[in-house]
Amino acid sequence: MVFATPYQTYIPLPFDSGEEHKDHEAVLSMVPIHIVTHASQLPKEFLFPSSKNHLIVGFDCEGVQLCHYGTLCIMQLAFLDAIYLVDVIQGGEKLMKACKPALESSFITKVIHDCKRDSEALYFHFGIKLHNVMDTQIAYSLIEKQRGRRRSSDNPISFIALLADPNYCGISYIEKNDIRVLLKKDPKFWTYRPLSEMMIQAAVDDVRFLPYVHHKIMEKLNEQMLWQLAIRGALHCRCFCVNDKGFLDWPPIPTIPDNIKAKGNALEEETLSIINVPSGRMGLVIGKKGASILSIKNSCNADILIRRDKGPSDKVFIIGPVKQVRMAEAIIRGRVC
DNA sequence: AACCCTA
Numbered sequence: 001m002v003f004a005t006p007y008q009t010y011i012p013l014p015f016d017s018g019e020e021h022k023d024h025e026a027v028l029s030m031v032p033i034h035i036v037t038h039a040s041q042l043p044k045e046f047l048f049p050s051s052k053n054h055l056i057v058g059f060d061c062e063g064v065q066l067c068h069y070g071t072l073c074i075m076q077l078a079f080l081d082a083i084y085l086v087d088v089i090q091g092g093e094k095l096m097k098a099c100k101p102a103l104e105s106s107f108i109t110k111v112i113h114d115c116k117r118d119s120e121a122l123y124f125h126f127g128i129k130l131h132n133v134m135d136t137q138i139a140y141s142l143i144e145k146q147r148g149r150r151r152s153s154d155n156p157i158s159f160i161a162l163l164a165d166p167n168y169c170g171i172s173y174i175e176k177n178d179i180r181v182l183l184k185k186d187p188k189f190w191t192y193r194p195l196s197e198m199m200i201q202a203a204v205d206d207v208r209f210l211p212y213v214h215h216k217i218m219e220k221l222n223e224q225m226l227w228q229l230a231i232r233g234a235l236h237c238r239c240f241c242v243n244d245k246g247f248l249d250w251p252p253i254p255t256i257p258d259n260i261k262a263k264g265n266a267l268e269e270e271t272l273s274i275i276n277v278p279s280g281r282m283g284l285v286i287g288k289k290g291a292s293i294l295s296i297k298n299s300c301n302a303d304i305l306i307r308r309d310k311g312p313s314d315k316v317f318i319i320g321p322v323k324q325v326r327m328a329e330a331i332i333r334g335r336v337c
Numbered sequence: 338a339a340c341c342c343t344a
Contacts, residue, residue, distance in 0.1 A: 066344080117344055137343085155342055180344095283339040290341025297342090306341085 007033035007200055009083060011208045012169070014215030026212060033083045033204055035195060037090040039098035043079070047098060049105035055079070058210030059110040059133075061118040062190045062203055063088075067240070068124050073190035074199075075099070078111075078207035085203050089193060096126045104131045111210040113137050113159045115233060116305070120240035129241070129250055135233040136162060136210065138303075139217045142225055142232075145301075156303075159206075168216045169209050176205070224267050227256045232303075232319060235272040239317040240307060242274060268321035273329050276313040277336050282306065284335045285316060292335065300328040 012026035036042055045053045058078030064071045075086040075096075088096060102108050103122065112118065113136045122128040140157045160176055163169045179202045183189050190199065221229065231253060238250050253270075261267050277285060285306070286293045297304055302320030309315065316332055318325045 114344060158343075280338090286340045286342095288339050288341095290339095292339080293341055305343090308340095 007035075007197075007204075009033055009201075009204050009208055011078065011080070011083070012212040013080070014212045029080075031080075031082050033085065033200060035200075036084050036086045037095070039091075039095055042077075042084060042086075042099070043082075046077070046079075046102050046108065049102055049107040051107055053107065055108045056134075056211055056214055057108060057110055058207040058214075059112045059118075060203075060206045060210075061121060062206070063121065064187055064191060066117055066121045068120055070121060071191065072096075072121050072125055074195075074203050076203050076207040078204075078210055080211055083204050083208060085195070085200065087193075087195070089191065093126065096128070100126070100128050103128050106132050108132065109134050109214070111136065111214040113162065113210070114156070115237050116240050119237040123241040130237045131234070131251070132230075133233045133237055134214055134217070134229065135236060136168075136213050136217065138232050138236065139221070139229050140168070142229055143217070143220050146221075146225060162213065163209055167220075168213050171209065173205060173209075175202075223260055224256070224263060227254075227260060228267070228270060230254065231256070231270040235270060235319045236303075239272055239274075239305060239319065242315070268323060270320065271322050271325050273318045273325050275316045275318070275329065275332055275336070277316055277332075278313050279309075279311075281336050282308070282314050282316075285332055296328055296331050300324045300331070302328045304328060304332075 008030055010028040011031055013029050034041060039047060045055060046057070060076045061072055062074040064073065066072060072088045075088055077084040077086065086095060086099065103110065110130065110133045112133050115130065115133045115135045119130040122130050137156050140162055160173050163171050163173045192199070234253050238247050241247070256267065256269060284292070293304060302318050302324040305317040307315045307317070318328045
């Protein structure tokens with residue numbers, strides 16, 4: 001049976017293809033786009049992860065109000081030779097179940113820009129504990145820190161800005177702004193079937209550069225930074241998945257091996273701290289026009305995430321090196337109590 | 338009381 005592939009796209013190849021291309025623009029490769037409604041349409045090496053076959057996959061999810069609740073509509077996977085749009089609406093739970101081992105596997109690196117919300121949705125909708133992510137947003141801030149170039153406002157970099165940076169990709173993706181406007185007008189944008197050409201284009205654009213960005217990031221990070229990145233990614237994956245049992249059903253966070261720690265001067269263990277903030281008191285943490293939280297972020301240099309809950313209390317998550325996290329903890333507790 | 342940022 002021949003499966004016709006009506007759609008194709010270009011991806012930049014994440015490796016040098018010979019001396020001639022050195023210092024030139026990345027080589028573009030034309031790859032097919034597969035729309036997946038059944039697991040059999042996905043590559044075997046993805047469905048059955050193996051230590052003999054480590055994969056790097058660009059990863060993203062689209063949906064409606066994607067978080068604890070909401071609807072997951074499409075899961076995009078970008079390989080070097082093809083892009084797969086996993087249609088979660090058509091394929092349903094059965095299809096996601098088939099993808100679970102890959103999403104939880106240490107042998108498959110999921111390259112993703114901001115894993116928190118996607119991970120939260122995968123966990124609460126399908127019981128998937130997203131594991132082994134390479135979060136490009138975290139990587140960017142670590143590389144900036146490594147260069148001693150802390151951004152003044154210390155805000156996470158946007159996907160558009162990351163792609164625009166010539167050190168990572170150097171492409172303009174302003175179409176994303178149009179999609180944002182469209183999504184605002186019609187939040188159900190991702191639910192319609194069959195997928196329109198525009199939906200396919202937008203979904204593909206969100207992942208097709210990620211394997212290349214991964215390659216550019218790997219060039220810049222040393223062994224210690226890679227550990228820090230992996231651990232911080234793992235903490236971001238689970239932070240919004242907290243429930244009454246904490247993280248009991250999640251695997252333990254890896255720790256940086258001593259021999260690697262010894263090589264890096266002042267390399268500190270990464271940690272996650274959660275502070276309950278009674279509803280209505282979050283304003284104390286955020287402050288006028290965000291002045292308070294901004295000053296905490298700047299003085300502590302930790303990731304500070306806020307989640308408003310429906311329950312009696314909201315939560316602040318603090319992620320970063322232990323010392324910085326303790327400092328932020330103290331300031332926030334002081335404001336709230 | 339204060340409501341930032343990202344997606």
